[in-house]
Amino acid sequence: MSSVLHLANTVDGCVIEREFTRYDRAYHDKVQRYNDHLGVMAAILRRFSEYSRTMLASQQLYIYAKWLARYTAYWPRLDDLVEKLESSFDETDQSYVARQSEIDGSWGWQYTEFHHKFDATIVRLHELASEKRAPRYPLHFLEPVSTIPKMQAYLESLLISDVAATGRNQRDELGSVLCCLAQLCFKPRLRNFARENVQGIALDDAYIAAFTDFLDDIQNPETGYWGPWYSSDGDIHRFDDLSYTFHIVSYRKGNVRQWPHIIRTTLDRRDAEYPLGWLSRGQFNNHNNYDVAKLFRHGWPHMTPSEQDFSSGQLDKMLSWCLKHSMRRDGSFVFDGQFYNSLESCHYFGVSFLDEVGYFRPRKRFWTEKTFPKAVKTQHQVIARLNEFCADNPSIIAAKWKAGTDLHLVAKPSVVPATKTGMTLDRRDMPRWPRFPASADTLAGSFKND
Numbered sequence: 427m428s429s430v431l432h433l434a435n436t437v438d439g440c441v442i443e444r445e446f447t448r449y450d451r452a453y454h455d456k457v458q459r460y461n462d463h464l465g466v467m468a469a470i471l472r473r474f475s476e477y478s479r480t481m482l483a484s485q486q487l488y489i490y491a492k493w494l495a496r497y498t499a500y501w502p503r504l505d506d507l508v509e510k511l512e513s514s515f516d517e518t519d520q521s522y523v524a525r526q527s528e529i530d531g532s533w534g535w536q537y538t539e540f541h542h543k544f545d546a547t548i549v550r551l552h553e554l555a556s557e558k559r560a561p562r563y564p565l566h567f568l569e570p571v572s573t574i575p576k577m578q579a580y581l582e583s584l585l586i587s588d589v590a591a592t593g594r595n596q597r598d599e600l601g602s603v604l605c606c607l608a609q610l611c612f613k614p615r616l617r618n619f620a621r622e623n624v625q626g627i628a629l630d631d632a633y634i635a636a637f638t639d640f641l642d643d644i645q646n647p648e649t650g651y652w653g654p655w656y657s658s659d660g661d662i663h664r665f666d667d668l669s670y671t672f673h674i675v676s677y678r679k680g681n682v683r684q685w686p687h688i689i690r691t692t693l694d695r696r697d698a699e700y701p702l703g704w705l706s707r708g709q710f711n712n713h714n715n716y717d718v719a720k721l722f723r724h725g726w727p728h729m730t731p732s733e734q735d736f737s738s739g740q741l742d743k744m745l746s747w748c749l750k751h752s753m754r755r756d757g758s759f760v761f762d763g764q765f766y767n768s769l770e771s772c773h774y775f776g777v778s779f780l781d782e783v784g785y786f787r788p789r790k791r792f793w794t795e796k797t798f799p800k801a802v803k804t805q806h807q808v809i810a811r812l813n814e815f816c817a818d819n820p821s822i823i824a825a826k827w828k829a830g831t832d833l834h835l836v837a838k839p840s841v842v843p844a845t846k847t848g849m850t851l852d853r854r855d856m857p858r859w860p861r862f863p864a865s866a867d868t869l870a871g872s873f874k875n876d
Contacts, residue, residue, distance in 0.1 A: 441656070441658060441663070442589060442595055442656070445589035445590040445656070445658055446499055446589055446590075446593070446595075448589075448590035449499050449589060449590050449591070449592070449593040450499045450593065453499055456499070456501060457495060457496075457499075460495045460501075460504060460508075461495055461496075463508065464488070464491060464492055464495055464508075465763060467488055467491070467508070467511055467512070468488065468763055468767075468768075469763075470515060471484060471485065471488055471768060472761065472768070472769045475768060475769045475770060475815060475816070475819075476769070479816060480520075480816045480819050481514070481515070481517075481520055482520045482521070482523035482524060483514050483517060483520040483522075483523050483535065483536055484511060484514040484515060484517075484520065485767070485768065486523060486534065486535065486536035486537060486542075486546065487507065487510055487511040487514055487536045488511055488767065489542070489767055490507055490536060490537055490538075490539070490542060491504060491507045491508055491511055492767065493539070493542070493598055494507060496595075496598075497594065497595045497596075497597065497598050497599075498593055498594045498595070499593035499594075500593060500594075522535065523535045523536070526550070526561060526562055526563055527563070528562075528563050530543070530565075530566050530567035531547075531561065531563045531564050531565035531566050531567055531568075531625075531626060532544075532546065532547045532565065532567045533546045533547045533549070533550045534546040534547065534567075539599070540567065540570055540599075540603070541598065541599040541602035541603050541606075542602070543567050544567075544568070544602060544603060544606045545602050545605075545606060547565065547567075547606075548605075548606045548609055548610070549820060551610075551616060551619070551620065551624065552609075552616060554619070554623070555615050555616050555619035555620075556615075558619075560622075560623035560624075561623065561624060561625075564625035564626050565624055565625060565626030565627070566626055567626070568626040568627045569626070571603065571607065571627065572626060572627050572628060573628050573633075574628070574632060574633055574636045577607070577633070577636065577637065578636060578640065580603070581600070581603065581604070581640055584596045584599050584600040584603065585600060585644065585654070585655050586654075586655045586656065586657050586662060587654060587655070587656050587657065588656075588657040589656065589658075590658070591657075595654075596654060597653075597654040597665070597667070600654055601654070601667070601669060601670055601673070604641070604652075604670070604673065604674065605673045605677075607637055608637075608641075608673060608674060608677035608678070609677055610627070610629060611629070611633070611634045611637050611638070611677075612634075612677045612678050612679070613677065617629065617634075641674055641678075642683060645682070645683060645684065646664055646666060646687075647684070647687075648687065649666050649687055649688075649691040650671075650683075650684035650685070650686075650687030650688035650689075650690075650691055651666035651667065651668075651670070651671045651687075651688065651691055652666075652667060652670040652671050652674050653665040653666045653667030653670045653671070653701070654667065654670075665701075665702075666691065666695075666702055667701045667702070668692075668695075668700060668701050668702070668703065668704070668714060668717055668718070669700075669701055669717065670701075671688065671692075671717075671721065672717035672718075672720055672721060675688070675720070675721055675724050675725075676720050676724070679724070680724030680725070685725055685728035686728065688721065688725060689725050689728060689729055689733055692718065692721055692722075692725075693733065693736065693737070693740075696740065700714050704718055706762070706764070706765055707764070710743075710744060710747045710748075710751075710752075711762065711765055712748060712752055712759070712772075712775045712776045712778070712779045713765060713766070713775040715744040715747075715748065715779045716775055716778045716779040716782055718740075718744070719741060719744070719779060719782040719783050720782055722737050722740075722741065722792075722793065723782065723792055723793075726792055726793070734793075737793065738793045738794055741783055741793050741794070742794070744779070744783070745780075745783055745785065748776065748779055748780065749804070752776060753776065753804075753808075756807060756810075756811060757804065757806075757807025757808040757809075757810060757811045758773070758811040759772050759773050759776040760772075768821065769815075770815060770819050770821035770822050770825075771821050773811070773812060773815070773821070773822070773825050774821040774822070774824055774825045774828075776808075777808060777812075777825040777828045777829050778825075778828055780804075780808075780828075780829075781828040781829070785798055785801050785804075786801055786805050786829065786830055787830070805829060805830060808829050809826065809829050809830070812825050812826050812829065
């Protein structure tokens with residue numbers, strides 16, 4: 427790993443914005459205009475969701491455009507993409523996005539960036555593993571991480587962002603790739619499936635060990651957290667990131683180092699803004715609360731009694747906020763357009779938090795012996811609201827799984843074959859939707875929805 431001249435504990439969003447301004451003096455005004463316009467695009471996509479119409483291609487284009495606006499200053503590319511996004515709303519049949527590309531083996535039809543393709547594909551690999559069906563085509567797009575040397579070089583190239591020089595903040599890219607690789611390496615069913623059926627990556631024990639070593643090497647020895655690094659004014663700053671830490675701890679099932687530091691840092695940062703802390707604009711957020719609850723679950727055996735008592739009190743506050751402020755009386759969740767890519771993902775994270783703290787399932791209440799008499803009624807209300815969405819949407823299927831719905835009763839998607847220029851659609855290529863808690867915009871997407 428490259429040497430580090432200076433290591434700061436954190437770097438805040440103001441530093442990153444300053445570096446973007448060094449790259450483009452008009453950055454602040456430009457990014458505000460694009461964000462405002464993308465907010466309008468998000469509202470249109472929400473309307474499609476409300477009418478139970480899943481626009482798979484449009485959703486990918488929106489996620490791509492949102493990434494360009496938040497993590498780069500590449501305005502010509504963003505102009506082209508926004509125009510393409512607007513045109514996609516007239517494309518009534520977007521079912522082709524659900525099939526594997528015969529060109530590069532990914533499921534990221536509207537993406538050109540590697541991390542987006544990987545993110546979209548990992549969901550389908552989970553699905554194929556559950557169905558015990560091999561991908562139809564080799565995953566050639568995995569070339570950047572196909573071997574140990576390539577994986578190490580690629581991750582190191584993403585670790586440190588020089589925003590002022592490149593106009594690009596690599597936080598989202600690194601986080602997505604780490605998240606996807608962690609699933610391939612540490613989820614037993616997916617790992618075994620990939621070893622037997624996926625052409626494009628040498629996923630042997632040595633590869634997993636090398637990836638694990640990389641994760642251990644970039645863990646902050648002072649805080650126990652993981653996050654992106656930044657080059658600024660000749661120094662290297664490391665950024666502690668709740669999402670990075672959640673994903674690594676979660677996929678490694680808590681088998682990580684420095685638990686005392688992780689616990690102390692998580693508790694100390696409770697009043698800080700995300701991605702450093704728990705809050706979004708000074709308030710709780712179901713996405714962040716889910717991350718914290720998962721960290722508490724894995725960290726519980728490593729906590730002192732006083733830390734457990736304090737953490738229990740925090741989870742109680744989060745649960746109260748979820749039920750009284752983020753959830754409406756009918757079981758739907760209040761949409762936060764600044765934090766979620768879709769109305770479906772908003773509901774997914776609300777349900778995920780309730781599931782993680784055991785609100786619906788007493789056996790998962792690691793933090794309390796309380797009973798929740800209204801839980802059953804709330805569960806039925808939530809499921810009723812989820813049933814109002816398009817049954818084909820993977821976020822909704824995942825939310826139903828966590829809410830307690832029997833997925834054998836969930837309708838299969840009615841995907842109609844489509845023809846695009848130069849492509850023919852074979853129904854054998856069309857994946858059946860997953861029976862597991864994963865979603866097209868809740869995997870690495872969860873990491874990027876901030």
